[in-house]
Amino acid sequence: MKKTAVQSRFLENQDIDEGQKTIAFRFNDVSFAYGSVSVFENISFHVHENEFVALVGANGAGKTTLLKLLLGLEKPQKGSVELFPSTSKKREELIGYVPQYMDFDSSFPISVYDVVKMGTVKGLGKKISKEEKAAIDEALVLSEVSNLAHRPYAALSGGQRRRVLVARALASQPKLIVLDEPTVNMDSESEKRLFETLRKLKGQSTILVVTHDSQFVSSLTDVVLCAGEKDEVGGFRSVVKHTTSPKLSELDLSATGLVRVNHNEIIDDRGCCDHD
Numbered sequence: 001m002k003k004t005a006v007q008s009r010f011l012e013n014q015d016i017d018e019g020q021k022t023i024a025f026r027f028n029d030v031s032f033a034y035g036s037v038s039v040f041e042n043i044s045f046h047v048h049e050n051e052f053v054a055l056v057g058a059n060g061a062g063k064t065t066l067l068k069l070l071l072g073l074e075k076p077q078k079g080s081v082e083l084f085p086s087t088s089k090k091r092e093e094l095i096g097y098v099p100q101y102m103d104f105d106s107s108f109p110i111s112v113y114d115v116v117k118m119g120t121v122k123g124l125g126k127k128i129s130k131e132e133k134a135a136i137d138e139a140l141v142l143s144e145v146s147n148l149a150h151r152p153y154a155a156l157s158g159g160q161r162r163r164v165l166v167a168r169a170l171a172s173q174p175k176l177i178v179l180d181e182p183t184v185n186m187d188s189e190s191e192k193r194l195f196e197t198l199r200k201l202k203g204q205s206t207i208l209v210v211t212h213d214s215q216f217v218s219s220l221t222d223v224v225l226c227a228g229e230k231d232e233v234g235g236f237r238s239v240v241k242h243t244t245s246p247k248l249s250e251l252d253l254s255a256t257g258l259v260r261v262n263h264n265e266i267i268d269d270r271g272c273c274d275h276d
Contacts, residue, residue: 030069054218
């Protein structure tokens with residue numbers, strides 16, 4: 001299949017030597033607390049460029065805190081969070097964020113195209129370049145919402161809005177795409193279309209999907225990060241990597257398939273990228 005210009009630009013971020021894995025993001029001995037309530041203590045893990053990552057964990061396990069630390073909305077009290085250490089670009093230029101919902105005034109007459117345009121550096125109200133317009137158009141195509149471009153955003157279904165937010169994230173041509181609970185309240189057809197978009201991007205950008213399902217994740221997943229391992233006093237302290245296995249309990253009819261998270265198998269990734 002011929003790749004679009006956006007996909008080709010994503011490919012430029014890949015290593016020439018596939019055997020040389022580079023870091024997308026890394027937590028180094030990070031500790032974080034809200035006041036006297038500790039969330040994480042001395043957590044260390046990393047993700048490679050162009051991996052498809054599922055972040056799982058029970059409610060209150062710290063998934064939202066991890067996202068805030070990664071997005072730069074919170075700072076660790078100890079340790080550091082590195083994002084694409086091999087580049088000098090600013091954090092906001094590197095990340096495309098897809099929230100569960102976008103707060104907006106439903107009476108405001110904003111079109112789908114303008115919502116996606118907000119993903120560019122210039123955003124609304126400013127003249128965009130030919131390159132930015134091409135990136136917007138291609139993001140609409142990749143997310144399968146180009147036919148909705150001139151419709152009011154408020155008139156869309158929940159699933160359509162979620163795909164528009166994916167297009168908005170892609171418009172900035174980010175190196176990392178973060179999706180926060182993307183399938184919540186989404187019908188099966190919309191979920192199928194969403195993961196078809198992610199399938200097209202797999203291996204061409206780093207993708208982090210936060211999911212409420214701790215038992216099963218998309219078969220697109222390369223790495224499972226599990227937040228919320230409890231210590232002896234019931235606090236949440238760690239983030240670990242788990243392996244996956246095919247779903248065996250029932251026939252899977254979803255668009256991409258599911259794999260089971262093996263919570264009893266932990267991957268130790270220390271030392272795998274010392275050269276970085």
